[in-house]
Amino acid sequence: MGKILFWILLGLGIYLLYRASKRRNQRHAEDRRASAPEVEDMVRCEVCQVNLPRSEAILTHGHFYCCEAHRQRGEGSTGSNNHDQ
Ligand SMILES: [Zn+2]
Numbered sequence: 001m002g003k004i005l006f007w008i009l010l011g012l013g014i015y016l017l018y019r020a021s022k023r024r025n026q027r028h029a030e031d032r033r034a035s036a037p038e039v040e041d042m043v044r045c046e047v048c049q050v051n052l053p054r055s056e057a058i059l060t061h062g063h064f065y066c067c068e069a070h071r072q073r074g075e076g077s078t079g080s081n082n083h084d085q
Helices: 002-034 068-078
Strands: 042-044 051-053 058-060 063-065
Touching: 058 068, 063 068
Parallel strands: none
Antiparallel strands: 042 051, 058 063
């Protein structure tokens, strides 16, 4: 009799563990989907044409740039202060 009870409890334990892990995996997948909002807004750098999330881009005078160096280059090439040529 004790053996049967042992197997029933073991089966119940495995079942509960399986259910818990399945639920945890589902929640994990939902979290991963929720923590990836970068897909929504993509903008393109005016200098190197690379696509990047809007939150990481630098916006100046209606133009997007991927980094400070490209912002300066973009501003310099379109701006009025051309010292190079
Ligand atoms: Zn760039």
